[in-house]
Every structure is written in structure tokens, then in C-alpha cells.
Amino acid sequence: MEYFIHILIISGIYIILTLSLNLIVGYTGLPALGHIAFACVGAYTSSLLAMNYGVSPWFGLVIGACFASFIGLIIGIPSMRLKEDYLAIATFGFGVIVYSVSKNWVDLTRGPMGLPGIPKFSVFGFELQPVWSYLVLVAAFVALTGLAINRIAHSPFGRILRSIRDDEIASLSIGTNVNKYKLIVFVIGAFFAGIAGSLYAHYITFIDPSSFTVMESIAVLLMVVFGGMGSIKGSFIGALVLMIFPEMLRFLGMPSSVAAPLRQMIYGLLLIVLMLKRPQGIIGEYRFK
Amino acid sequence: MEILQVRNISKSFHGTKAVDDLSFGVEKGTVTALIGPNGSGKTVTFNLVTGFYRPTSGSIHFKSKEITRIAPHKIFNLGLGRTFQNIRLFPQMTVLENVLLGIKYDRGETLWDALFRTSAMLEAERQYTARAMELLRIVGLEGKRDELAESLSHGQRRLIEFARTLGTESECYLFDEPTAGVFPNTIPKIREIIKDLKSKGKTILFIEHNMKVVMDISDKVIVLNHGKKIAEGTPVEIQNNEAVLDAYMGKRRQSA
Numbered sequence: 001m002e003y004f005i006h007i008l009i010i011s012g013i014y015i016i017l018t019l020s021l022n023l024i025v026g027y028t029g030l031p032a033l034g035h036i037a038f039a040c041v042g043a044y045t046s047s048l049l050a051m052n053y054g055v056s057p058w059f060g061l062v063i064g065a066c067f068a069s070f071i072g073l074i075i076g077i078p079s080m081r082l083k084e085d086y087l088a089i090a091t092f093g094f095g096v097i098v099y100s101v102s103k104n105w106v107d108l109t110r111g112p113m114g115l116p117g118i119p120k121f122s123v124f125g126f127e128l129q130p131v132w133s134y135l136v137l138v139a140a141f142v143a144l145t146g147l148a149i150n151r152i153a154h155s156p157f158g159r160i161l162r163s164i165r166d167d168e169i170a171s172l173s174i175g176t177n178v179n180k181y182k183l184i185v186f187v188i189g190a191f192f193a194g195i196a197g198s199l200y201a202h203y204i205t206f207i208d209p210s211s212f213t214v215m216e217s218i219a220v221l222l223m224v225v226f227g228g229m230g231s232i233k234g235s236f237i238g239a240l241v242l243m244i245f246p247e248m249l250r251f252l253g254m255p256s257s258v259a260a261p262l263r264q265m266i267y268g269l270l271l272i273v274l275m276l277k278r279p280q281g282i283i284g285e286y287r288f289k
Numbered sequence: 290m291e292i293l294q295v296r297n298i299s300k301s302f303h304g305t306k307a308v309d310d311l312s313f314g315v316e317k318g319t320v321t322a323l324i325g326p327n328g329s330g331k332t333v334t335f336n337l338v339t340g341f342y343r344p345t346s347g348s349i350h351f352k353s354k355e356i357t358r359i360a361p362h363k364i365f366n367l368g369l370g371r372t373f374q375n376i377r378l379f380p381q382m383t384v385l386e387n388v389l390l391g392i393k394y395d396r397g398e399t400l401w402d403a404l405f406r407t408s409a410m411l412e413a414e415r416q417y418t419a420r421a422m423e424l425l426r427i428v429g430l431e432g433k434r435d436e437l438a439e440s441l442s443h444g445q446r447r448l449i450e451f452a453r454t455l456g457t458e459s460e461c462y463l464f465d466e467p468t469a470g471v472f473p474n475t476i477p478k479i480r481e482i483i484k485d486l487k488s489k490g491k492t493i494l495f496i497e498h499n500m501k502v503v504m505d506i507s508d509k510v511i512v513l514n515h516g517k518k519i520a521e522g523t524p525v526e527i528q529n530n531e532a533v534l535d536a537y538m539g540k541r542r543q544s545a
Contacts (some may be wrong), residue, residue: 020536155402156389157398157400159382159386162381167378168376170379172360173339173341173359173377174391174453174457175362177360
């Protein structure tokens with residue numbers, strides 16, 4: 001049971017990542033490949049604040065998210081001038097840079113050894129220990145993120161974002177300051193990814209750079225595409241299916257030497273079939289051009 | 290008063306001069322047609338005026354303000370709206386959304402409004418949806434409001450682009466081949482829309498190949514060939530202009 005709840009909590013964290021990336025990729029049409037880097041910034045910021053300065057994880061979470069946004073702004077200003085493939089490569093590069101910093105700035109991050117013993121969240125001086133309490137906590141943040149992204153998507157503001165996705169030149173011709181909107185979206189996405197990272201750190205109580213590789217960014221992107229770009233429900237489904245499905249394959253009862261690669265293969269196969277049969281994702285509406 | 294002034298602009302693409310030392314002015318409240326054979330630089334001129342291209346040399350003034358090197362969205366905000374030769378809609382959005390995007394929101398459009406669902410946003414949305422429906426009725430497509438723009442026919446998409454541009458309430462409109470590829474029955478409708486804009490004191494500059502439309506609605510015609518202006522005048526003057534006939538028909542006529 002505890003194992004099941006654990007999977008749900010991790011899935012919840014991925015839902016937050018998927019929702020926020022969906023705003024960038026699915027609603028605004030910006031191919032971003034470095035989303036996990038913002039989670040990394042959020043996770044390390046709040047962990048280091050808690051461990052070195054005794055800052056409460058609650059504040060750490062907010063500061064981490066804001067710092068991730070700030071990094072998003074710094075990275076966004078130059079890279080939002082790039083389009084399509086070039087933007088994808090730039091954000092990919094950003095993901096690699098953040099990973100490298102977390103791995104090599106040993107004095108600060110302890111490098112590949114990671115940060116053990118990160119404090120857990122506490123309420124009125126009591127540390128949150130039971131697993132279910134984290135399920136509640138993560139669920140609350142998932143709800144908050146879902147609400148925010150949903151409101152953004154279904155508003156005049158969100159309509160402008162989708163117009164940029166559909167035809168940037170037409171959007172310019174009706175007066176949209178395209179770069180400004182792209183930057184805002186990038187910063188919002190970074191903010192929620194920072195929250196996800198911070199939740200992860202204070203739940204697992206251990207982080208190391210290997211949790212934040214570029215492959216993780218790709219995995220989140222897959223969840224967005226799998227569930228459906230430009231769909232809130234799709235982000236929930238994409239993250240849940242792609243997190244829970246591989247776990248279920250564990251129970252097939254095969255020797256682990258076969259099971260692990262087989263899981264990867266089934267996972268890959270599933271994605272190929274989906275892209276052939278439903279390129280807009282399970283319940284998405286938008287198809288990449 | 291000339292609301293739009295183009296002064297000696299040139300634009301080269303890899304050494305080829307698409308627009309060559311072109312100058313003209315557009316009087317406020319008039320309809321001006323820009324005509325010329327294919328490849329004579331008409332659309333390039335539009336893109337230069339609206340900021341999508343930057344001229345190699347020369348300057349462009351709108352309402353006595355220089356707009357030569359200003360970003361397209363800023364030029365739009367000065368009051369210059371446009372349509373495109375190859376129709377640019379937002380294909381995966383509904384017809385209504387396409388038209389709403391053209392309408393200038395004076396409130397309720399910020400991130401803050403979105404996150405807190407402010408009353409300003411809800412109110413603006415109601416008001417502007419009504420306005421968008423009005424525009425859809427003008428082009429006769431109110432029945433298509435919830436269909437995706439990509440599902441419409443070419444002519445319908447042309448009309449939606451029109452409706453979207455009308456919603457911007459610009460002072461000056463640039464229409465790039467408004468009747469191209471449109472069902473013949475639709476042409477009078479487009480002609481009426483342009484005439485109606487003129488009667489409201491708007492300024493129109495348009496590119497057109499349909500000479501009937503050009504002769505019917507324009508006050509002035511500017512003729513381009515190889516990026517240069519070869520003639521300028523009233524429709525009647527242009528009809529009888531030797532240089533224009535040469536450009537369109539070739540020189541053979543003279544020897545006949």
C-alpha cells in the first residue's frame with residue numbers, strides 16, 4: 001500500500017511538471033527540452049536553504065520556485081528570440097548546463113554524492129512523516145497548478161498564447177508582442193517546475209544530479225505529448241499512465257535482468273503506436289505542424 | 290494629408306532588388322490600389338510597410354512618425370492593420386476565437402485577469418464576444434463560430450481574416466489580394482466592406498489583380514514593375530497609360 005501511495009506521490013509531482021510544460025509546449029507551441037532543469041534549481045535551492053540555513057521547507061519551496069522563475073527569465077531573454085528547432089536545442093543546452101553545474105559544483109551541491117538528509121515538511125513543529133500526508137500535500141499542489149494552468153488556458157491571455165502557437169506571424173500582425181508572451185510563459189512554467197522539484201526533494205529527502213538529467217526532461221515532454229498537447233486532462237493522463245504503467249510491468253514476475261529492458265521496450269513501443277494512431281495524444285486537440 | 294509616406298525605399302534579397310527606390314504617398318481617407326505583374330514587388334512593399342521586412346534603404350512614415358525599423362506589432366499598434374496574400378488564420382482555433390483575437394481588448398487581457406478571473410475579464414469577454422459576432426454577421430459566417438478555422442473553405446477563410454482585421458479598428462488597412470481565389474459571389478461582399486471602411490474615414494491600400502474591383506473602388510492606382518513605380522494616377526488615367534499596358538501586355542502591341 002505504501003508503495004502504491006509512493007507511486008501516486010511521484011506521479012503527482014510529474015503531473016505538476018507535465019502541466020507546466022504543457023503551458024509552454026502545448027499551449028504556446030515552444031519546443032522546450034530542459035524543463036527538469038527548473039525542477040533541479042527549485043530542489044537544490046530549497047534543500048540547501050533548509051540544510052545550511054535552517055529555512056523552513058515551506059519558505060524554501062516558494063524561494064526555490066521564484067529562483068527557478070528567475071533562472072527562466074535569464075535563460076528566456078536570449079533564447080526566446082530563437083524559433084522552433086533552434087529553441088529546442090537552446091533549451092536542451094540549458095538542461096545540460098544545469099545538470100553539469102549540479103554535478104560539478106561540488107562545494108555547493110556535493111556533486112554526484114548528492115544531498116542526503118534533506119528536512120521534511122513540518123506543520124506546527126511536527127515533521128510530516130506518514131506517506132499519506134505527502135499524498136495530500138502533493139495533491140494540493142497538483143490542484144493548485146491545475147487550477148492556475150486551466151485558468152490561464154481559458155482566458156483572453158491564453159487565447160493569445162494559442163495564437164502564437166498557431167501562427168506567430170499572424171499574431172504579430174494583430175499586435176501581439178510575441179517575445180513578451182513567450183517569456184512570461186517560460187517564467188510561469190519554470191515557477192511550477194521549481195515547486196515540483198522542491199516537493200520532490202523534501203519528500204524523498206535525498207537529491208543528486210542523476211534525478212535531473214536531460215532524459216528526465218524528455219520523459220516529461222513525452223507525458224505532455226502522450227496525454228495531449230493543449231489539454232489539462234491530457235497532462236494528468238499522460239503523467240499518470242507513463243508513471244504507473246512501467247511500475248505495473250514490475251509485477252509480471254520476470255527476472256529483473258529481462259524485466260528492466262523489457263519495460264523500456266514496451267514503453268517505447270507504446271509511444272510509437274500512439275504517435276502513429278493518435279498524433280494529438282490521448283485526448284489532446286493540438287497537432288504539431 | 291498623406292497618412293502613409295514611403296520615401297525611396299529599396300529592398301534587396303541576395304543581390305536581387307525586389308523593391309527599387311520606391312516612393313509614394315497615401316492620402317488619408319482614400320482607397321489606393323497597388324497593382325503590377327507578378328513579382329513586381331507589391332507584397333514585399335506591404336511587408337516593408339508593416340515591419341515584417343526591413344528596407345535596405347529609404348524610410349517609411351505613418352502619421353508623420355517614422356516607422357522604418359519598428360517591430361511589426363508596434364506598427365500595428367500605431368494603427369496599421371493588414372491581411373496576407375496567403376491568408377494567415379489561427380488554424381486550430383475556432384472562428385470566433387480568430388475574430389476575438391483581432392479585437393483590441395482595452396482590459397481583461399493580462400495574466401492577472403486570467404489567474405483571478407477578474408470581473409473586468411468576464412465583462413470584456415462578454416462585450417467583445419458580442420462585437421465579434423457582429424463582425425461575423427457582416428461577413429455572413431456567424432453560423433461557423435464554433436468550427437475550427439482550418440475546416441473552412443478558402444473563400445470563407447479570406448472572409449474570417451477580413452473580419453479579424455476589421456475588429457482591430459485600425460486607421461489604415463493594407464489588404465493583400467483581398468479577392469484572390471474567392472468565389473465570384475463573394476467579391477461584391479468584399480468590395481462593399483472596403484467601400485464601407487472608406488465611408489467611415491479609414492484609409493485603405495490594397496493589392497489586387499482583379500481590374501474590375503480596382504477600377505470600381507480605388508481613388509488612386511499605383512503601378513509597380515520590377516520593383517519600380519511606373520505609373521500613378523486615377524483609375525481612368527492608368528487604364529490609358531502606355532507604360533502600364535506595356536508592363537501587362539508586353540511591347541508587341543506597338544508594332545501591330
